[in-house]
Amino acid sequence: MSDLPDESSWVDAFLRHLHSERQLSPHTLQHYRRDLQKLAEQLQELQFAGWMSLNEKRLRQAIAMLHGNGLSGRSLHRLLSATRTFYHFLNREGWIDKNPALAVQAPKSGRRLPATLDPDQVSQLLTPPNDEPITLRDFAMMELIYSSGLRVSELVSLRIQMMDLGDASLRVIGKGQKVRVLPIGLPALNALKQWLVVRELWNKYHLPEVFLGQRGRPLTTRSVEQRLAHWGEYLGTQGRVYPHRLRHSFASHLLESSQDLRAVQELLGHSDISTTQIYTHLDFQHLMQVYEQSHPRARRKSRD
Structure with missing residues (x-):
């Protein structure tokens, strides 16, 4: 195949494909690059001769070595998924005719349940201590995440024209550029209206983003994380407060x-309901706690 590009350029070509055709975020592309680089480095110890020569046996050896070096089953699952997608791209381009990752499975690891706040903790967290402008903004952000289940990336990219306060709804662009319409709860709606009055004073560059900093620039995901951590510590919330914890709650x-x-x-x-099903485990944990505390046959004896 005279038009076959050098193997050293295959990963870059793959990432360009993910960016242009699948429109994945730079953050996701970094994960793909990092996982493939990690695999390539491990394969070097096994006399890795290139992506074309990789077979199922050699890949299993590399995965076993990475697991032995402390990489979790969850991380290995993601690495193998990236590898399968990479080889699917190589097959599509006609550069190779196999996918050694198809039959390789990652070692199982314990399911990590998301951290949540109970309703009383949420109520305590979402009670603003004052009506300063920055407080109004921060509590509008927290109310909106908890009210509508936004990802932090969706929060910072939210624009004025994406909200309909009269209809108490908003549109967000999620992963894979998928648009969904979400309701806004009454407390979040009231908090937003209070913030939008202040926002006009801060919006000296006439930007469309809903949440701005005091200098009039859009907030970053990192700045949102820092503000929520601040309020969690200030209000004495048990455990660290971060955007995804509110979304989980x-x-x-x-x-x-x-x-x-x-x-x-x-x-x-x-996109996959199996991702959502993790919350059924949280609900079951709650039911088990109630059962253990309340059912007379479930109570453990205080002494043997």
């Missing part, structure tokens, strides 16, 4: 009340 509380897994999946913007 939104999902867990909604599922506990509604038992409608499909609705929660739609609101969270999960």
Whole structure:
């Protein structure tokens, strides 16, 4: 094949494909590059001769070595997924005719349940201590994440024209450029209206983003994380407060009340319901705690 490019350029070509055709974020592309680089470095110890020569046996050896060096099953699952996608691209381009990662599975690891806040903790956290402009902004952000289940990336990219306060709804662009319409709860709606008055004073560059800093620039995901951590510490919330913890709390509380897994999946913007099903484990944990504390046959004896 005279037009076959050098193997050293295959990963870069793959990442360009993910960026242009699948429109993946720079953050996701970094994960793909890092995982493939990690695999290539491990394969070097096994006399790796290039992507074309990689076979299933050699890949299994590399995965076993990475696991032995402390890489978790979750991380290895992601690495293998990146490898399968990479070889699928190579097959599509006609540069190779095999996919050695198809039959290789990552070692199983314990499921890590997301951290949540209970309703009382949320109520305490979402009680603003004053009406200073920065407080109004921060509590509008927290209310909106908890009310609508936003990802922090969706929060910082939210624009004025994407909200309909009269209809108490908003549109967000999630992963894979998928658009979904979400409701805004009454406390979040009121907090937003208070913030939008202040926002006009800060918006000296006439920007469309909803959440701005005091200098009039859009907030970054990092600045949102820092502000939420500040309020969690200031208000004495148990455990660290971060955007995804509020999103997890939104999902867990909604599922506990509604038992409608499909609705929660739609609101969270999960493409696969198996991702949403982790919240059923949280709900079961809650039920088990109630059972252990309340059922007379479940109570453990205080002494043998």
